[in-house]
Amino acid sequence: MSARTAQERPQRKGSIFALNESNPLVPYLFLLPHAIFFFIFTVYPVGYGIWISTHRWDPLAPTQPYVGLEFYRNLFDPSTPQSQFFWRTLLNTLFFTAVSVPLLIAVALGLALLLHRPIVGRAFFRAVFFMPGILSVAVMGILWKWMFENQSGLVNIIASEYLGLPRLPYLTTEWLAWVPIVVGTVWWTVGFNMTLYLAALGNIPQALFEAAELDGAGSWARFRHITLPLLAPTTLFVAVTTVLASLQLFGQSLIITGGGPTRTTQSVIMYITEEAFSNNQFSSATAMSFVFGLVMLVFTVLQFRIMARDMQGGMR
Amino acid sequence: MARTVEKLPALAREPRRRLPRDIPRFLLLCVLAMIFLTPIYWMISTSLKPESDTIAQPVQWIPARPTLENYREILASPDGNILRWTWNSVVMAFGYTFVSVTLCVLAAYPLARMRFWGREAWFWFVLSSMMVPGIVTLIPLYIMMIQLNWIDTYHALIWPGVAQAFGVFMLRQFFLGIPRELEEAARMDGANSLQVLRHVILPLSVPALVTLGVFSFMASWNNYVWPLFVVHGDMQTLPVGITLFSSRYVTDYGKLMAGTAIAALPVLVAYLFAQRYLVQGIALTGMKD
Numbered sequence: 001m002s003a004r005t006a007q008e009r010p011q012r013k014g015s016i017f018a019l020n021e022s023n024p025l026v027p028y029l030f031l032l033p034h035a036i037f038f039f040i041f042t043v044y045p046v047g048y049g050i051w052i053s054t055h056r057w058d059p060l061a062p063t064q065p066y067v068g069l070e071f072y073r074n075l076f077d078p079s080t081p082q083s084q085f086f087w088r089t090l091l092n093t094l095f096f097t098a099v100s101v102p103l104l105i106a107v108a109l110g111l112a113l114l115l116h117r118p119i120v121g122r123a124f125f126r127a128v129f130f131m132p133g134i135l136s137v138a139v140m141g142i143l144w145k146w147m148f149e150n151q152s153g154l155v156n157i158i159a160s161e162y163l164g165l166p167r168l169p170y171l172t173t174e175w176l177a178w179v180p181i182v183v184g185t186v187w188w189t190v191g192f193n194m195t196l197y198l199a200a201l202g203n204i205p206q207a208l209f210e211a212a213e214l215d216g217a218g219s220w221a222r223f224r225h226i227t228l229p230l231l232a233p234t235t236l237f238v239a240v241t242t243v244l245a246s247l248q249l250f251g252q253s254l255i256i257t258g259g260g261p262t263r264t265t266q267s268v269i270m271y272i273t274e275e276a277f278s279n280n281q282f283s284s285a286t287a288m289s290f291v292f293g294l295v296m297l298v299f300t301v302l303q304f305r306i307m308a309r310d311m312q313g314g315m316r
Numbered sequence: 317m318a319r320t321v322e323k324l325p326a327l328a329r330e331p332r333r334r335l336p337r338d339i340p341r342f343l344l345l346c347v348l349a350m351i352f353l354t355p356i357y358w359m360i361s362t363s364l365k366p367e368s369d370t371i372a373q374p375v376q377w378i379p380a381r382p383t384l385e386n387y388r389e390i391l392a393s394p395d396g397n398i399l400r401w402t403w404n405s406v407v408m409a410f411g412y413t414f415v416s417v418t419l420c421v422l423a424a425y426p427l428a429r430m431r432f433w434g435r436e437a438w439f440w441f442v443l444s445s446m447m448v449p450g451i452v453t454l455i456p457l458y459i460m461m462i463q464l465n466w467i468d469t470y471h472a473l474i475w476p477g478v479a480q481a482f483g484v485f486m487l488r489q490f491f492l493g494i495p496r497e498l499e500e501a502a503r504m505d506g507a508n509s510l511q512v513l514r515h516v517i518l519p520l521s522v523p524a525l526v527t528l529g530v531f532s533f534m535a536s537w538n539n540y541v542w543p544l545f546v547v548h549g550d551m552q553t554l555p556v557g558i559t560l561f562s563s564r565y566v567t568d569y570g571k572l573m574a575g576t577a578i579a580a581l582p583v584l585v586a587y588l589f590a591q592r593y594l595v596q597g598i599a600l601t602g603m604k605d
Contacts, residue, residue: 026509027426031438034423037479042445045456052456059462114345119338121345127591128349131356134587134594136538138555139580142562143355146362146569152371154358161374187352195598248449251540255559269451269541276455277545286455293452300447307485308443 053287059280071287082275085263086288089271090295092264097246100182104242105235107186108193113227115194116201126198130191137188141255144184145171148256177257177265185252189245193238200234201227233306240303247296268292359580363387363573370569386574393571395564398578400550401557405537408473408553412536415474417529420483425513427484428491429499439488446481454541461546472546473553477536483528490524491517527597530590537583554579 053071055064074080075087111129115122132140147154150169159165170176204227212222249267253259259266272292276285362370363386364379372380391398426432427439457476466472494517502516518525543553552560558575565572587594 024432027430027432027435030422030426030430030509034419034442034479034484035438037419037475038442038445038481041457041460041476042448042453042479042481045453045460046448048460049452049456052459057459059459111348114341114348117338119342119345121342125345125349126595127587128352130591130595131584131587132352134534134538134583135580136555136583137540138559139576139583142558142572142576143359145562146573147355147358149569152569154354154375157373157375187355192598195595199598244449248451255562272451273454273541273545276458282455282459289451289455293449296449297447300449304444304447 049286049290052283053290055283057283057286059282067283071284072291074284075288075291082281082284082288085266085271086268086291088263089266089268090292092266093247093249093268096178096181096249096265096267097243099178100185100246101239101242103182103186104190104193104246105238107190108238109197109231109235111190111194112197112201113223115198126194129194132188133191135188137251138255140184140188141252144180144187144252145256148180148183171257172261174261174264177261180256181249181252181265184256185246185249188252189242193242196234196238197231200231204230237303237306240299240306243299244296244303247299356580356584359573359577362569363577365570367568367570370573386570387578390561390571390574390578393561393575396552396557396560397550398554398557398575401552401554402578404470404473404547404551405554407470408543409533409537411470411474412478413529413532416478416480416483416532417525419478420480420487420528421513421518421525423484424487424491425509425517428488429496430509439484442481442484446485450541454545458545466546468547468549468551470551473543476542480532483532486528487521487524490521494520523593523596527593530593531597534594 054066054068056067057064071082074082077083115126115129119125148170149156150171151167153170155170156167160167168176170179208226208230209222212226217225248269250269250273253265253267253270257265259270268288269292272285272288275281275288361377361379364382364384365372365376366381366383366385369376369380423442427435461467461472461476464471466475498516498520499512502512507515538555539553540555543556547553547556558579561572561575565575
């Protein structure tokens with residue numbers, strides 16, 4: 001039944017706003033409130049972004065002249081500062097992703113394996129490992145900045161007072177500055193992945209392990225040949241969502257290191273917002289966000305396909 | 317992963333007690349839990365120390381001279397009104413959650429239950445918007461806020477994100493699982509669609525609604541990027557506000573940690589109560605925001 005026939009037909013029962021079965025407009029009335037906001041604040045901004053990135057958008061100028069793909073070309077012209085910083089901060093972000101994602105998968109899996117079998121205080125431990133994830137990035141960032149403070153941070157205090165190690169100026173040393181960011185991020189988000197792994201582990205039939213045990217498989221063999229393969233779909237999902245989250249690194253760097261020293265921990269989103277809100281180069285920043293969006297699209301499409309697959313399964 | 321996760325980690329399955337073998341595992345878990353709790357403990361400990369003790373050596377695990385002075389000073393700080401920021405966050409998070417869940421319920425119901433032209437197409441269109449990363453719409457939305465004169469208003473904090481795709485997706489999946497017979501009985505009695513939704517579907521969907529509500533609330537409460545740019549001064553939200561403190565009180569960690577604790581503790585307390593829904597929600601939907 002199409003919307004068109006609905007409008008042509010004389011209103012049989014009351015007005016077109018009647019919420020009974022005979023009114024074919026009912027589903028559309030239900031969708032309408034969401035659809036209005038969806039168009040204004042989700043669909044329109046994407047199109048508007050394309051317009052902004054192909055014009056020179058200046059809040060103070062009377063006209064916004066069309067410049068075509070100039071801002072996109074700038075990103076591929078090595079002589080512009082935009083291309084220099086954009087690709088450099090993108091590499092920083094990829095570095096962070098390459099370091100943090102394996103950690104976030106391995107630690108999550110380790111915690112889930114520790115908690116999978118019943119143990120005293122299991123609910124408590126699960127709650128503790130998940131807890132940091134509910135905090136705002138602001139709280140998490142300030143906490144870890146203090147933990148890794150160059151002189152009196154707890155990490156340096158423990159290193160020097162208890163382990164006899166030298167104090168390291170984590171926050172202001174190239175490469176070392178990544179340590180608080182990565183450690184903080186693992187602490188902050190590993191609980192999500194752990195929860196997903198715990199759910200998946202709960203679905204592995206216990207009989208499989210018992211059969212393998214009878215066949216003389218040791219615990220490593222059981223892990224290697226039963227647990228890991230059966231967790232593969234979960235691992236794929238966890239990996240994709242974690243990569244997506246890591247690529248969007250922003251608050252951790254901004255708060256813990258401010259992107260320093262000398263931009264070595266600046267993420268690409270940080271640079272895009274700097275270009276927009278500090279340099280007032282809104283068009284250039286929008287062009288960057290679209291290029292970066294395309295880089296991310298590889299992973300978002302993957303995530304989307306996994307979700308769609310699961311949903312089809314769930315419908316039957 | 318909706319398909320693979322039909323039940324939560326089976327607590328019931330417990331073949332036999334293996335206490336001695338469990339001891340190393342238990343001790344390892346205790347050590348890990350201590351490591352996880354250390355930053356929180358250190359925040360509280362630091363916030364209760366006078367300034368000179370925060371960097372005292374040897375390290376003071378327990379404040380030697382505990383004081384609430386830091387809290388008193390940060391609440392009266394001339395650099396920012398932390399109570400006002402908290403209020404802004406409350407208004408934003410409740411406003412956003414209420415509007416967003418309402419919109420998602422209304423949109424998810426016909427997508428799960430009614431037959432109409434364009435249903436599948438619209439569902440996939442909404443769902444595919446989840447592929448657009450937030451950074452892509454950040455600047456256009458910011459410029460729209462300028463044009464709407466919404467900078468430094470609650471409007472900017474609440475409206476732009478309310479039409480979330482995830483909520484529609486999650487509720488639709490949940491509604492699909494409710495037996496149709498229940499609805500048909502109500503229709504026989506002459507209930508219209510809105511009444512069916514209100515009196516049949518919603519009472520059966522409380523777990524899903526609470527989960528979506530908790531997710532939405534947390535996403536809004538913890539949101540950092542958006543409020544950082546669209547609101548300033550007294551209109552700032554709590555997370556953005558306390559990072560301002562972190563640049564003001566660079567060396568005064570007692571005050572900074574008091575401010576951070578004020579932001580963190582209500583959330584941690586709420587977590588003690590809502591924990592169940594969060595963990596279930598993540599396990600059931602396989603999603604994080």
